[in-house]
Amino acid sequence: MTMKKAPEELRFAAMAVDAVIFGIVDKKLHVLVQNVNRPPHYANMPGFPGGLIEKTETAEDAVERHLTDKVHLSGIHLEQLYTFSDIDRDRRNRVISVGYIGCVTPEVVTQYSFDDAHWLPVSKIKKFAYDHDEMYQMALARLRGKLSYTTIAQFLLSKEFTLTQLQEVYEVILKTELDKRNFRKKILALDIIKETGRMQEGVKNRPAALYAFKSKSIKELPPIV
Amino acid sequence: MTMKKAPEELRFAAMAVDAVIFGIVDKKLHVLVQNVNRPPHYANMPGFPGGLIEKTETAEDAVERHLTDKVHLSGIHLEQLYTFSDIDRDRRNRVISVGYIGCVTPEVVTQYSFDDAHWLPVSKIKKFAYDHDEMYQMALARLRGKLSYTTIAQFLLSKEFTLTQLQEVYEVILKTELDKRNFRKKILALDIIKETGRMQEGVKNRPAALYAFKSKSIKELPPIV
DNA sequence: GCAAAAGTGTTAGGTATACACCCATGC
DNA sequence: GCATGGGTGTATACCTAACACTTTTGC
Numbered sequence: 001m002t003m004k005k006a007p008e009e010l011r012f013a014a015m016a017v018d019a020v021i022f023g024i025v026d027k028k029l030h031v032l033v034q035n036v037n038r039p040p041h042y043a044n045m046p047g048f049p050g051g052l053i054e055k056t057e058t059a060e061d062a063v064e065r066h067l068t069d070k071v072h073l074s075g076i077h078l079e080q081l082y083t084f085s086d087i088d089r090d091r092r093n094r095v096i097s098v099g100y101i102g103c104v105t106p107e108v109v110t111q112y113s114f115d116d117a118h119w120l121p122v123s124k125i126k127k128f129a130y131d132h133d134e135m136y137q138m139a140l141a142r143l144r145g146k147l148s149y150t151t152i153a154q155f156l157l158s159k160e161f162t163l164t165q166l167q168e169v170y171e172v173i174l175k176t177e178l179d180k181r182n183f184r185k186k187i188l189a190l191d192i193i194k195e196t197g198r199m200q201e202g203v204k205n206r207p208a209a210l211y212a213f214k215s216k217s218i219k220e221l222p223p224i225v
Numbered sequence: 226m227t228m229k230k231a232p233e234e235l236r237f238a239a240m241a242v243d244a245v246i247f248g249i250v251d252k253k254l255h256v257l258v259q260n261v262n263r264p265p266h267y268a269n270m271p272g273f274p275g276g277l278i279e280k281t282e283t284a285e286d287a288v289e290r291h292l293t294d295k296v297h298l299s300g301i302h303l304e305q306l307y308t309f310s311d312i313d314r315d316r317r318n319r320v321i322s323v324g325y326i327g328c329v330t331p332e333v334v335t336q337y338s339f340d341d342a343h344w345l346p347v348s349k350i351k352k353f354a355y356d357h358d359e360m361y362q363m364a365l366a367r368l369r370g371k372l373s374y375t376t377i378a379q380f381l382l383s384k385e386f387t388l389t390q391l392q393e394v395y396e397v398i399l400k401t402e403l404d405k406r407n408f409r410k411k412i413l414a415l416d417i418i419k420e421t422g423r424m425q426e427g428v429k430n431r432p433a434a435l436y437a438f439k440s441k442s443i444k445e446l447p448p449i450v
Numbered sequence: 451g452c453a454a455a456a457g458t459g460t461t462a463g464g465t466a467t468a469c470a471c472c473c474a475t476g477c
Numbered sequence: 478g479c480a481t482g483g484g485t486g487t488a489t490a491c492c493t494a495a496c497a498c499t500t501t502t503g504c
Contacts (some may be wrong), residue, residue: 015240023402053310053321054313055319058311058312059308059310059321060310080307080308082305082492083284083305083308085240085278085283085284085285085323087282087283089279094280096240096278096284098310099307106298108478117297117486154330163483163484164482164483178465179468180468180483180484180485181468181469181484181485182467182468182488184485185466186459186466194297200483202475203475203476203481203482204475204476204480204481204482205474205475205476205480205481205482205483206473206474206475206476206481206482206483206484207474207475207482208482208483209483209484213504223448233489280502381488387456388456388457389455389456404494404495404496405456405457405458406457406458406459406495406496407493407495409457409458409496411493425456428453428454428455428503428504429453429454429455429502430453430455430456430501430503431454431455431456431457431500431501431502431503432455432456432501433455433456433457434456434457434500
C-alpha cells in the first residue's frame with residue numbers, strides 16, 4: 001500500500017457519528033430522536049443524535065461523548081452498525097458518518113426527559129432528516145438479526161425481568177407471536193439466564209419469578225427464533 | 226442534533242479504505258496482500274490494499290478505485306466490514322479506515338500476478354502492518370458467519386462448479402469436514418443452485434456435474450452448516 | 451484393472467411444534 | 478369469586494446425523 005502523508009486537500013470530509021438507540025416500553029419499540037431544524041433542507045424533522053468526531057477520540061469515544069452531552073445518556077450498550085459515505089447524505093456539507101446501534105432498558109425510556117430529544121414509537125415514524133431513513137432500516141434489520149443469535153435482548157430489559165418480558169422483546173422486535181411453553185424451554189435450555197429467587201411485586205395478578213442474565217456481556221448463541 | 230458547519234480544525238483525519246480479499250485455491254484460503262515498507266514503524270510487512278477516499282467519491286467508490294489502480298482487480302464482490310478509528314492505528318498519521326471484505330474466484334487467485342501484491346495462504350499469516358491483524362480477524366469471522374446464512378460462497382467459486390467444490394468452500398473456511406450426502410441434500414433443498422447440464426472436463430476420474438447459482442446476487446438463507 | 455472421485459438412501463435420534471389447563475394474587 | 482397473567486407436559490412431525498457401496502472415467 002503506497003499511502004502518502006495525507007495532504008490538506010484530502011482532509012476534506014468531516015467525520016461524524018450517529019446513534020440509533022432502541023428501547024421497549026409498553027410492548028412497543030421506540031427510538032430516540034432529536035428535532036433537526038436546518039432549513040432549507042431539513043426543517044423540523046426527527047434525526048438521530050450524533051455529532052462530529054474530534055482529533056483526540058475514536059468513533060466509539062465520540063458517540064459516547066455526544067450521547068452524554070446532547071441527550072444525557074451514558075453507559076448504554078452500543079455497537080457499530082455501518083459507515084455512511086454518500087456524497088450528499090448531508091446536503092449541507094460532506095460528512096461521513098459512522099452509525100451505531102444502542103439499546104436501553106425500559107426505565108430509561110420511561111424516565112427520560114431531555115430538551116428536544118424524545119422517544120418515538122417506531123409505528124409513528126414518518127421521515128427522518130439526512131440519510132437517517134436508510135440508517136434506521138439498517139439498524140432495525142441488524143437488531144432483528146442479532147436478537148436471534150446473540151444475547152442482545154439483555155440490554156433492552158431491566159437487570160431483573162420475567163420470562164414473559166423477555167419473550168415480549170422477541171415478539172415486539174420480530175413482529176411474531178411465540179408459544180409461551182416452547183419459548184421458556186428453549187431459553188432455559190440455553191443456560192444464559194438464572195432465577196434470582198425474587199418475585200415481581202406490585203402486580204395485581206400472580207407474581208412472576210424474576211430472572212437475570214448470567215453474563216453482563218453479549219454472547220453468541222445457536223438461533224433462538 | 227446541533228451540527229455546526231465543520232470548521233477547518235475538525236477536518237483533521239484522512240479517510241481511507243482497506244480491503245481484505247479472500248480467494249480459495251487448492252483447498253486453501255488465501256488473502257491478497259501488498260508489501261508495506263514504511264520504516265520505522267512498518268518495515269517490509271504485508272498489509273491489505275487500500276488508500277484514501279477522495280472528495281468526489283463514496284467509500285465504496287474509493288475501494289473499487291484503489292483495487293483497480295493498485296492491484297488490478299475490478300468487478301469483484303465487496304461488502305463493508307467495519308470502520309477502524311483507533312487514534313494510533315496508523316502510527317504515522319491519524320487515518321480512519323473503512324474496512325471491506327472481498328471475494329474472488331479461484332481463477333483470479335491462480336492467474337493473478339501484479340507487482341508487489343500476492344496471495345498469501347492464511348496458514349502462513351504472521352504479522353500485518355497497521356491494525357491489519359485485527360482487521361483480518363474481523364474479516365475472517367464475518368466471512369464465516371455469512372457463509373452459514375447467505376450465498377456468499379458463490380463469489381468464491383467459478384460460475385460453474387461441482388458440488389464437491391462448493392462443499393470444499395464450506396470445509397476450508399469453517400475448518401470442518403462435512404458429510405457429502407447430507408451436504409448435497411441440504412444445498413439442493415435450498416433451491417439456490419441449478420444443474421447446467423455440462424460436465425467437468427479433463428479430470429482423470431469420473432467427471433462431476435456442473436452447477437451454477439440461480440441468482441447472481443447474495444441471498445439470505447436458513448443456516449446451512 | 452486399478453486408482454480416483456462421483457453419486458446415491460435409509461434409519462435412528464433428537465429437536466421443534468402444537469396444544470390446554472390449573473395456580474397464585476389483588477381487588 | 479373473579480379477573481389477570483404465571484406456570485407447566487406430552488405427543489407428533491420434522492429435521493439432522495450417521496453411515497457404505499456402486500459408478501464412471503483416465504491411464
